[in-house]
Amino acid sequence: MEFEEILEKYHIEGRTEGNHCRPGWIQIDCPYCSKDAQHFRLGYNIESKYMNCWMCGSLNIVETLKLLTGLSSGQCITLVQDFSKQVKTKIKTVGKLQYPKGVKPLPHAHRQYLINRNFDPDELVKLWGLQGIELASKYSWRIFIPVHYRNNAVSWSTRCISKNPNITRYIHAPPDKEAKPIKTLLYGEDYIRHAVVITEGFSDVWRIGPGAVATMGVDTTIMQVIKLVNYPVRFICFDNEKEAQKRADKLLDQLSLFPGTTKRIVLDANDPGSASSKEIKKLRRIVF
16 A cells, blocks of 8 residues: 555545655655644655654654554554655765765764774774764764765764754755655665674764664665565664653564564663773674
8 A cells, every 4th residue: 555545544644745845755744743734744755764853853763653543553653664665776976975074084073973983993994984074054063974875975864073062963864855765775885795783873883883773863764674675684772761762662563574583682871882892892793
């Protein structure tokens, strides 16, 4: 069943023209921030099968379908499995990749930031292609993080090196500056073979090393789930906090319905990115 058929069956109004509408998207009222308000903030991407609200951001499609339709988790997951059969294996190119101004080899301040977090800057540059931005209108004093798909950079993100808590830590590439939508990708996927450790953020992948991927945000899109089920051995290792573990449990429930093995790992550290070398070695022995 296609998404449009679900909307029709459960009498949910959807729009492809008008307020908030963009080509390739179906807009509906978001059940989280504006239920039945006729704001149509929640968009469903027809090509890549994921949801994004103008106010809430990326949303879990299974949980959102539950609220929209009143169906159980199992019924919604069945619908999602139907979606997965319709998604093309190759992610479609949607735009032209453009880096922001000021990207340069990793500056001293950025290198020192990484060293202070117990990372080896040279290793991260070699393995993950990190660069830096010093002065720029929107991305000043940020680590530049290219996101690769099949060995080609297709999107990017940035990480602020400032300790100011009021500054947004991560800013991803705008849609018109990336070749493929960042939330249809898994950061680090080019290094995966058989087993995968699923994390939330870039620094988690840097700490664990090849074999780990990041969903690049607190929510996992359907396209990312579809990619994850291709790996028969899956370990979820999210941040060690209540809300993150709730999201880990939801992802565990989704992935466990597919062939293969899915397990959840909880570290002693607050998150994989801050874990000790000893704990990471133990994790790698378990998984790989």
